[in-house]
Amino acid sequence: MPELPDVEVFRRYLNSTSLHSTITALPLIDRDMLAGVSSAKLKKTLTGNRFTGTARHGKYLFAQMDRGGVLVLHFGMTGFLKYFKNSDSEPGHPRLEIAFSDGYRLACDAQRKLGRISLAADAASFVRGKKLGPDVLDKDFDRKAFAECLRGSRAAVKSALMNQHDMAGIGNVYSDEILFQAGVHPALKASRLKDGQVRTLYSAMKRVLATAVERRADPGKFPASYLVPRRGRDGNCPKCGAALKSAKISGRTARYCPRCQKKSAGTG
DNA sequence: ACATTGACCTGAGAGC
């Protein structure tokens, strides 16, 4: 689940639950999740510290700490945050738990352990180190910058949208939604799109992601015209009713409507 | 250099 809209929801969740109270302990640390930091270092850095603010870049969440530095969270394919007090509210696969002085805990749950936890001096230096492209919802990521990413790619447009080094935040599900809303077939070469298609994709990207954030990344609350809630096995196109099709593109499963997203230009 | 593939983990659901 965790693409840009989901991580933005997690960021707001952390903001509204976990700021400004003192961290008293890390009662649970799964070493498999740590990247570039030891369990001891993480404990030493966080204990007695407080979170003072948050930031997000693409699919990464940063929690600013009172004494400097940031905790960096990445959620992999199955990660999420849960803030709780009673152990019967503990999530099913907690990999990190941060205990606060008021008795509450913040858990990072990651069933498949594909997420990552690390420390960095600040968000900007982490982003540089990872060579992430601009966050796709950043105002500076304008139509021109978007067009340059597509023009410079030799991959399918779906892969280009998901390339975190060119633009950060879009994953498998939202790339499908953006392509569907723009009426663009996922397998078309990014560099061969017409100018009109690039413009349509750009505005679909901004609109889809903003809408998803606004609806708390909950597919049940998405507009009726959206593909995401219907991407299951026997889903139908919300616009024309045709059976959705699947295609493997760079190893990921694309879901699309064969009638609304033609490979050749023309009718839609 | 770039794009694509397979490995990394674990669990849910389908099919037998």
Next chain:
DNA sequence: TGCTCTCAGGTCAATG
């Protein structure tokens, strides 16, 4: 019921 197989919303190293 229980077993096996496939698949899952991400990333990285290895491969072509």
